[in-house]
Amino acid sequence: MSTLTFDKVSRWYGNVVAVNDVSMEIGPGVTGLLGPNGAGKSTLIALMAGFLSPSAGTVHLDGAPVWRNAGIFRQIGLVPEREVAFGYLTGRQFVQANAELHGLPDPGAACEAALATVEMSDAAARRIGTYSKGMRQRVKLASALVHDPGVLLLDEPFNGVDPRQRMHLMSLLTRFGSEGRTVLFSSHILEEVEQVARHVEVVVSGRHAASGDFGAIRRLMTDRPNRYVVQTSDDRALAAALIADPSVIGVVLAPRGGLEIEVGDFGSFAVSLPRIARGLGVRLIEVSPTDESLESVFSYLVSS
């Protein structure tokens, strides 16, 4: 059981602040590191793995500093976002080399066990250069698992992976978490995190925006005010009815037609809108959110 501890960690590059005063603890189980692209997720993982020095603050693994401490890799398995560039090696050669570098007593057996865990034994004799994206991710995971680490750090492990292999990777992470390992993976996709992690750390623009149980953060995200543009067959009739609905905060008749609706409770609105429209005999031509981007969701989290 291992714990990674961030204590008031900042990291900046010249005038650009990549990580700003982050304090958090990552313990056993699966933790999702959630944030939009450019939020600082990769920087945080590099700091956790000792591949980046904090400009301020400290990062410890079970009390030991991680920066310039190669010994931590006995406990840590790292799956970086960047691709394996050893395309001229077979999957087996690559994983075996990782086992040897860890100084394991039986690197061959460890290699085969790791390949079996990620279900890559059959393709292990092929060169990595011939692998699909999902296979490369799995062989990277095998190389990180080969020494049976207590901590697994994965940077955007599901990027570019097809749905079937994504499900497989997700089930592996869930299994590792239930075995008592400290598993942290980063993602900018809410649904990915939802399926694997119960605990999430949210980062936005280098700041630690939220931390805790996924359900609570998800409710915070979905309960925020949302804006929708609705094209209808009778804007005024629908606007009059909607303003009386408690889920709606405001309605504006758009100059070019249609309604701009601000919604306080997305869940109720999703039920009310079609019911009200049907009751009035108004046809809904288009319903589209105006600020559903993850960035706007995260911005809301930061300000709340």
Add this chain to the structure above:
Amino acid sequence: MNPTIVRLSAQALFGRRRGLMMLVIPVVLLALTLVVRLLTEPGTAYTEIVGELGRDLALPLVALLAATAVLGPEIDDGSIVYLLAKPVNRWSVALSKYAVALGATLGFGALPVLLAGLVNDAGNPGTAVAMLAGAVLAAFTYSGLFLALCAFTRHAVVAGLLFVFLWEGTLGNLLSGVRWLSVSAWARDLAAAFSDRIDAAASVGTPYAVVAALVVVVGGVAFAGWRLSTFSLTGET
């Protein structure tokens, strides 16, 4: 030294196109030497072919290709993180990569100097062996220097070419003081110490040449190890 790093580095060196380019250089040198030998008397243009072309040009180019192949791409694309995310001493990684680069430079840079000397003037094997001694010193030194360059800059190939052509080539011919900081001048000195037929020109002295080479080798490997120990993984911020 780490045998796994040595094996991976050798595969990186010979598993890519750059490895083939490294073979082309000695082949061209030996072919040229053979043509000159067939058309002229033994010993003709010995210094120009074996010394200037073989030792001072072909050998540093091979060393540059080898050093940049074993370390450069992995640092450039960040994939060295897969080797460094292990409880392995960083200086051991640097030393292992140095050993592979050195082996390739000795095989494809220094050995062809000996062969070129024997082809050009088979009647004087002692001179060819003396040339080999200088080439071996150059192989050790260039490998350390270029490994450090790879660890220092992404533009190691350009920096290395500038060192060989501008510093040692052009400025070395114009300014005699350059010889104190010129690997090829040190190699020439050592070769001259083994054979009277080799002209050392403006000598720096064999002890200086050997000590300076040693400093470059130790310093180069130590610097590369230090750079690896402080390697930063940067991705999206």
